[in-house]
Amino acid sequence: MGKTNFLFLALVSTFVVLAHAEDPYLFYTWNVKYATLSPLGVPQQVITINDQFPGPWINSTSNNNIVVNVFNHLDEPLLFTWNGIQQRKNSWQEGTLGTNCPIQPGTNFTFHFQVKDQIGSYYYYPTTALHRAAGGYGPLTIHSRDLIPVPFDWPEAEYNVLVGDWYAKSHATLKKQLDAGRTIGKPDGVIINGKNGIFVNGVSHTNTETPLKLAEYFGVSDKVFKYDIIKDEPAENVGDKITMAPNVINATFRNFVEIIFENQEKSVQSWHLSGYSFFAVAIEPGRWTPEKRKNYNLIDAVSRHTIHVYPKSWAAIMTTLDNAGMWNLRALVLERQYLGQQLYISVLSPERSLRDEYNMLDDQLVCGIVKGMPVPKPYAGA
Numbered sequence: 001m002g003k004t005n006f007l008f009l010a011l012v013s014t015f016v017v018l019a020h021a022e023d024p025y026l027f028y029t030w031n032v033k034y035a036t037l038s039p040l041g042v043p044q045q046v047i048t049i050n051d052q053f054p055g056p057w058i059n060s061t062s063n064n065n066i067v068v069n070v071f072n073h074l075d076e077p078l079l080f081t082w083n084g085i086q087q088r089k090n091s092w093q094e095g096t097l098g099t100n101c102p103i104q105p106g107t108n109f110t111f112h113f114q115v116k117d118q119i120g121s122y123y124y125y126p127t128t129a130l131h132r133a134a135g136g137y138g139p140l141t142i143h144s145r146d147l148i149p150v151p152f153d154w155p156e157a158e159y160n161v162l163v164g165d166w167y168a169k170s171h172a173t174l175k176k177q178l179d180a181g182r183t184i185g186k187p188d189g190v191i192i193n194g195k196n197g198i199f200v201n202g203v204s205h206t207n208t209e210t211p212l213k214l215a216e217y218f219g220v221s222d223k224v225f226k227y228d229i230i231k232d233e234p235a236e237n238v239g240d241k242i243t244m245a246p247n248v249i250n251a252t253f254r255n256f257v258e259i260i261f262e263n264q265e266k267s268v269q270s271w272h273l274s275g276y277s278f279f280a281v282a283i284e285p286g287r288w289t290p291e292k293r294k295n296y297n298l299i300d301a302v303s304r305h306t307i308h309v310y311p312k313s314w315a316a317i318m319t320t321l322d323n324a325g326m327w328n329l330r331a332l333v334l335e336r337q338y339l340g341q342q343l344y345i346s347v348l349s350p351e352r353s354l355r356d357e358y359n360m361l362d363d364q365l366v367c368g369i370v371k372g373m374p375v376p377k378p379y380a381g382a
């Protein structure tokens with residue numbers, strides 16, 4: 001009897017220790033407002049977060065739980081995405097309009113997500129309307145935990161440099177132009193950390209990732225993720241081939257997927273896939289044909305979450321669809337994204353298990369025909 005009690009106590013104390021060892025939380029409260037600032041020297045309306053432009057720095061360490069309570073003080077619905085954060089099993093917090101309902105004006109919503117298995121420099125931005133053209137973006141860093149070795153020294157100092165195109169008009173004016181079928185044209189300038197930049201060649205789209213990559217490339221450390229996936233899944237297993245057309249693609253969970261981008265335009269086009277990193281296995285001039293598959297680099301292709309495709313060129317990317325959820329494949333050029341160059345890839349786990357995908361949280365925003373319905377919990381077990 002005494003022995004049983006001892007065992008019971010030992011189990012309880014183990015449980016308590018585990019509970020205390022939960023990954024740390026970072027809490028943020030964001031007040032999102034309009035303000036009048038002059039990024040290019042002329043006063044205009046911008047979107048600030050806690051009166052900052054660019055927005056506050058989320059400075060995290062891998063495995064941190066990030067909780068961001070967003071108060072929308074704008075006069076329009078608002079949503080943020082966490083560009084490049086893989087949101088394993090958790091597309092519910094992805095913050096694109098095909099996955100989440102937006103935060104209505106005068107209300108708040110709390111994003112909860114954990115940053116795992118990736119380190120590097122990322123950014124967040126608003127996905128609603130043309131809000132990104134007015135700001136609302138900011139840096140998100142994931143440091144490696146002390147126990148995970150990385151192939152570079154701890155930096156002596158860290159700086160966030162957010163470089164992007166900028167239009168001197170408000171997002172509402174730009175949106176009206178697009179809605180009327182006109183282009184918003186070339187940006188009026190480039191801003192660096194919210195201030196006028198002095199770039200000679202205006203970059204053709206907001207790309208905050210380019211200039212400052214030293215120890216990591218698009219957020220994935222050195223060789224950590226490169227080889228195994230490719231070796232396990234030879235190219236013969238290519239399952240789904242995606243070309244841009246429908247709004248939602250039903251893809252097969254765990255299938256190896258090849259996505260081909262053909263850019264027939266005169267400017268560089270950039271594409272981002274949420275929820276995943278992928279291998280860019282080929283980028284070549286001309287048109288893609290199936291014979292080009294023999295040129296694919298299946299040995300040491302670089303892992304990334306954004307692909308840049310040169311004018312009159314194509315690119316092929318590959319990944320394994322191992323992250324269940326509804327993911328967004330989008331043009332990074334804001335005008336193209338707004339006009340519909342984006343689609344969703346629905347990756348449904350046939351087992352409907354918590355091992356593959358989390359349930360929605362109870363405070364998930366709902367809208368449209370599901371408004372007023374209870375939040376479904378389709379996944380059971382673990």
Ligand SMILES: *[C@@H]1O[C@H](CO)[C@@H](O)[C@H](O)[C@H]1NC(C)=O
Nearest residue numbers: 058059060061141143144158
């Ligand atoms: C950012 O986080 C890293 C890792 O925890 C820490 O070393 C660094 O001091 C932080 N920087 C700031 C400005 O808080």
Ligand SMILES: *[C@@H]1O[C@H](CO)[C@@H](O)[C@H](O)[C@H]1NC(C)=O
Nearest residue numbers: 069070107108109110111363
């Ligand atoms: C809104 O903010 C309040 C106060 O901080 C918080 O208690 C509540 O959970 C938030 N609501 C949502 C839906 O996040």
Ligand SMILES: *[C@@H]1O[C@H](CO)[C@@H](O)[C@H](O)[C@H]1NC(C)=O
Nearest residue numbers: 246247248249250251346348
């Ligand atoms: C995708 O799957 C859903 C159910 O999971 C189904 O309702 C829908 O019709 C499918 N769409 C296509 C294009 O196959």
